[in-house]
Amino acid sequence: MSILSRRLGAGVASLAAAASIAVFAAPNAAATVDSITVSGSNHEINKEYTLSAKLSGAGIGLLVYWSVDGEDLSGPKVPMPIGQSSYPWKPTKAGKHLITCSQGGSTKTIEVTVVDPSNPGPVDPGTPGGDNGGTGSAGGLGGLLGGLTGSAGK
Numbered sequence: 069m070s071i072l073s074r075r076l077g078a079g080v081a082s083l084a085a086a087a088s089i090a091v092f093a094a095p096n097a098a099a100t101v102d103s104i105t106v107s108g109s110n111h112e113i114n115k116e117y118t119l120s121a122k123l124s125g126a127g128i129g130l131l132v133y134w135s136v137d138g139e140d141l142s143g144p145k146v147p148m149p150i151g152q153s154s155y156p157w158k159p160t161k162a163g164k165h166l167i168t169c170s171q172g173g174s175t176k177t178i179e180v181t182v183v184d185p186s187n188p189g190p191v192d193p194g195t196p197g198g199d200n201g202g203t204g205s206a207g208g209l210g211g212l213l214g215g216l217t218g219s220a221g222k
Contacts, residue, residue: 099127099172106157106167111182116158121169121176123151133170147171162187 100123107118119134119141131144132153147153159165162184168177 098125099123099130099174100125101169101171101174101176104167104169104176104178106178106180111159111180113159113162113182113184116156119155119157119167119169121153121171123147123153123171125172125174127172127174130172135168135170136165138166138168
């Protein structure tokens with residue numbers, strides 16, 4: 069085998085290795101979650117909604133992951149049809165929830181407020197997944213605290 073043949077062989081092997089690395093690395097960088105939507109409006113606990121995502125980029129066929137408030141919902145899902153992903157979601161807690169869709173290196177998150185129709189008070193502005201505020205009986209707390217400080221009932 070001549071020196072030229074060995075150099076060409078080594079060059080072709082190097083080129084093939086570089087091409088395979090590019091093919092495996094490119095889809096992750098090129099996957100894009102374009103948008104996320106939640107079906108319906110005035111979202112309530114114990115009702116089912118559909119989470120939907122529009123996907124694009126060279127990595128459009130990569131696995132998709134759904135999570136709510138950082139907890140995995142679905143495990144890896146194949147986007148079907150290609151360029152779209154959907155997942156059924158039935159919230160069990162009232163409050164604000166962060167819904168995230170990830171594909172390759174792309175992630176998109178939206179916030180959805182869910183109410184409990186049996187407790188229609190304002191939603192707690194605290195952390196995602198918090199409870200409904202409701203009306204409760206905080207008025208009795210003032211009397212209790214007033215009694216502890218010596219200013220109640222005078």
